[in-house]
Amino acid sequence: MEKVFKITKGLTGVPMHYCPGCTHGIVHRLVAEVLEEMDVIESAIGVSSVGCTYNNYDYFACDMLQAAHGRAPAVATGVKRVHPGSLVFTYQGDGDLAAIGTAEIVHAAARGERITTIFVNNAIYGMTSGQMAPTTLIGQVTTTTPFGRDAAIHGYPIRMSEMLSTLDGAAFIQRVSMHDVRNVREAKKAIAKAFRLQSEGAGFTMVEILSTCPTNWGIDPVGSLEWIKEMMIPQYPLGVYKDVTAGGDK
Amino acid sequence: MARVTFDEERCKGCGLCVPVCPKQIVVIRTDKLNSKGLHPACVERQDLCIGCAFCAIMCPDQVIEVER
Amino acid sequence: MSNRVLMKGNEAIAEAAVKAGCRHYFGYPITPQTEIAHYLAKRMKDVDGVFLQAESEVAAINMVYGAAGAGARVLTSSSSPGISLKQEGFSYIAGAEIPSVVVNVMRCGPGLGGILPAQGDYFQCVKGGGHGDYKNLVLAASGVQELFSLTMEAFDLADKYRILVVILADGTIGQMMEPVIIPEDTDMKIFDKPWAASGKKGGNVHHTIKSIYIDPVVLEGLNNRLQSKYREIEANEVRVETSALEDAEIVITAFGTCARIAKNVIKEAAREGIKVGLIRPITLWPFPVEIISETARKDSVKAFLDIELNAGQMVEDVRLAVNGKKEVLFHGRTGGMIPSQEEILDIVRRIAGGGF
Numbered sequence: 001m002e003k004v005f006k007i008t009k010g011l012t013g014v015p016m017h018y019c020p021g022c023t024h025g026i027v028h029r030l031v032a033e034v035l036e037e038m039d040v041i042e043s044a045i046g047v048s049s050v051g052c053t054y055n056n057y058d059y060f061a062c063d064m065l066q067a068a069h070g071r072a073p074a075v076a077t078g079v080k081r082v083h084p085g086s087l088v089f090t091y092q093g094d095g096d097l098a099a100i101g102t103a104e105i106v107h108a109a110a111r112g113e114r115i116t117t118i119f120v121n122n123a124i125y126g127m128t129s130g131q132m133a134p135t136t137l138i139g140q141v142t143t144t145t146p147f148g149r150d151a152a153i154h155g156y157p158i159r160m161s162e163m164l165s166t167l168d169g170a171a172f173i174q175r176v177s178m179h180d181v182r183n184v185r186e187a188k189k190a191i192a193k194a195f196r197l198q199s200e201g202a203g204f205t206m207v208e209i210l211s212t213c214p215t216n217w218g219i220d221p222v223g224s225l226e227w228i229k230e231m232m233i234p235q236y237p238l239g240v241y242k243d244v245t246a247g248g249d250k
Numbered sequence: 251m252a253r254v255t256f257d258e259e260r261c262k263g264c265g266l267c268v269p270v271c272p273k274q275i276v277v278i279r280t281d282k283l284n285s286k287g288l289h290p291a292c293v294e295r296q297d298l299c300i301g302c303a304f305c306a307i308m309c310p311d312q313v314i315e316v317e318r
Numbered sequence: 319m320s321n322r323v324l325m326k327g328n329e330a331i332a333e334a335a336v337k338a339g340c341r342h343y344f345g346y347p348i349t350p351q352t353e354i355a356h357y358l359a360k361r362m363k364d365v366d367g368v369f370l371q372a373e374s375e376v377a378a379i380n381m382v383y384g385a386a387g388a389g390a391r392v393l394t395s396s397s398s399p400g401i402s403l404k405q406e407g408f409s410y411i412a413g414a415e416i417p418s419v420v421v422n423v424m425r426c427g428p429g430l431g432g433i434l435p436a437q438g439d440y441f442q443c444v445k446g447g448g449h450g451d452y453k454n455l456v457l458a459a460s461g462v463q464e465l466f467s468l469t470m471e472a473f474d475l476a477d478k479y480r481i482l483v484v485i486l487a488d489g490t491i492g493q494m495m496e497p498v499i500i501p502e503d504t505d506m507k508i509f510d511k512p513w514a515a516s517g518k519k520g521g522n523v524h525h526t527i528k529s530i531y532i533d534p535v536v537l538e539g540l541n542n543r544l545q546s547k548y549r550e551i552e553a554n555e556v557r558v559e560t561s562a563l564e565d566a567e568i569v570i571t572a573f574g575t576c577a578r579i580a581k582n583v584i585k586e587a588a589r590e591g592i593k594v595g596l597i598r599p600i601t602l603w604p605f606p607v608e609i610i611s612e613t614a615r616k617d618s619v620k621a622f623l624d625i626e627l628n629a630g631q632m633v634e635d636v637r638l639a640v641n642g643k644k645e646v647l648f649h650g651r652t653g654g655m656i657p658s659q660e661e662i663l664d665i666v667r668r669i670a671g672g673g674f
Binding site: 012041042043044045047048054055057058060061062063064065066067068071074075076077078079081082083086103104106107111 | 342344373374387414520526527530
């Protein structure tokens with residue numbers, strides 16, 4: 001018998017602090033597996049952001065920098081301009097990327113910065129206990145929208161993949177999901193493609209990953225996967241939004 | 251022939267591995283508690299395991315390894 | 319053979335950075351320092367360096383965090399309102415102990431203020447505009463040649479102590495043109511940076527650049543280490559210029575442009591028989607406490623006169639150093655107004671006449 005699934009060397013093995021059923025753990029593993037498969041653990045440099053994953057510098061086996069809230073794409077820009085031969089990635093949640101960090105992500109993408117952003121979208125703020133995120137759905141109850149998100153007061157959710165794909169500097173943007181095995185496999189393919197295109201100098205690449213937050217959604221882990229499928233995907237359709245290698249958008 | 255191993259101490263009992271198993275052999279051990287106070291997942295009927303690794307793919311905590 | 323060139327202060331900063339081996343600049347336009355960016359946009363190309371106009375001062379300081387955290391010598395520059403934006407970054411850089419150099423060519427405030435010179439950011443840069451217990455090493459030049467050499471030194475100090483060094487110039491110094499002797503290329507001090515996040519490269523442990531430590535025991539440990547570092551800098555890196563202190567009755571304390579005016583006042587006063595001396599801090603932090611304290615003990619000294627382009631900032635540190643031994647008087651202008659020599663001389667005459 002041979003091992004057909006073993007834990008990747010791209011992870012340090014430190015037990016992760018995420019809530020039971022939180023799909024951050026799956027995303028981390030996919031990123032780490034790709035780093036190992038590309039044999040870049042010794043040269044890659046990642047940027048942790050602020051949110052539940054603030055300390056994933058302890059989980060990824062490559063060199064890491066921890067950035068201020070929203071600033072990871074700027075930090076990654078600084079790193080990549082010093083080490084253009086290293087694979088550089090940011091790992092950000094919906095508050096970090098789509099609220100406080102909107103300027104930084106837009107401009108990193110517009111510059112065609114050769115970095116990859118792993119954008120984990122679970123439509124809520126996790127670490128700070130369940131507030132509304134820029135990607136929270138209309139009607140969704142959160143600790144700062146206790147009566148449900150109301151468009152008249154709180155505006156509308158932001159589709160970041162669609163928005164960033166309008167930028168010429170963006171080379172590859174795909175939205176994927178964690179809700180079942182088939183989609184987790186698709187997500188890994190997207191991450192691998194994003195990293196590969198970065199190493200080929202194609203431009204800015206991003207994978208938006210629809211993820212769960214069982215604790216703040218108030219749904220059990222397995223039910224949370226269903227919630228992605230039933231509620232998030234209609235708002236955030238899966239697919240490739242930008243791919244310069246496919247000869248144009250989509 | 252296949253075998254899955256679960257690191258019961260790492261397991262948080264989240265249950266994502268249970269519904270994805272095509273052979274429905276992954277169970278949460280409600281009779282057992284690990285040192286975190288959580289019920290770990292496991293497979294007892296190893297003989298039925300086909301080594302598809304779906305459970306390992308869905309596991310967020312690097313609990314599962316699969317041999318075939 | 320060195321080169322003698324007429325340069326604008328801002329250009330001197332830019333050229334000095336390149337001479338010091340800085341190959342990465344991230345910045346955002348803001349008056350009165352944008353010439354630094356213009357100069358480096360061209361000059362970085364000559365040395366295969368990176369010039370990047372960032373989308374904001376916030377982005378720029380975070381690019382510095384990244385690039386310097388990855389091991390490079392990096393520069394950013396801005397002016398007062400932009401430096402306010404960078405304060406979060408300053409605190410993060412201090413906590414992560416990343417060597418950086420930041421130029422602040424001060425303009426008047428508060429708020430959007432004006433574009434004329436001021437020294438209103440002393441508190442912000444010296445006392446810390448960002449959160450938490452930290453210090454920036456702050457260098458204040460009063461002429462373009464000095465600005466050039468201090469900028470070069472700033473990179474060495476930053477690397478030596480893993481600290482953020484602020485080049486604090488008021489707008490006049492940034493905009494004025496004076497001859498600068500550019501040193502010929504000498505062997506640059508190369509500092510080993512084993513802590514940098516530049517890629518694991520087969521090492522056993524990965525490098526992490528961060529400022530977050532949830533465990534209070536660990537975080538207090540970091541703070542204690544930072545404080546020890548600051549005590550070491552205070553003991554070893556004070557720079558100050560003094561003149562005519564031997565038998566001075568009045569001692570002017572001033573930095574930057576005000577020190578230049580003071581020097582002329584001193585000459586004029588001497589002609590009128592009034593003995594005025596000058597203490598010009600060059601490092602605003604670490605502050606030259608000892609020389610001020612010593613001078614305050616001199617019997618000849620009647621009073622200190624602190625002159626600044628603000629409503630009274632460095633004067634607080636002067637008062638602390640004088641520690642009640644002598645009177646400390648203050649004269650300041652704000653809004654971009656600069657005191658004339660005659661204005662200061664009037665005050666000096668009044669003090670000499672016992673009127674304070």
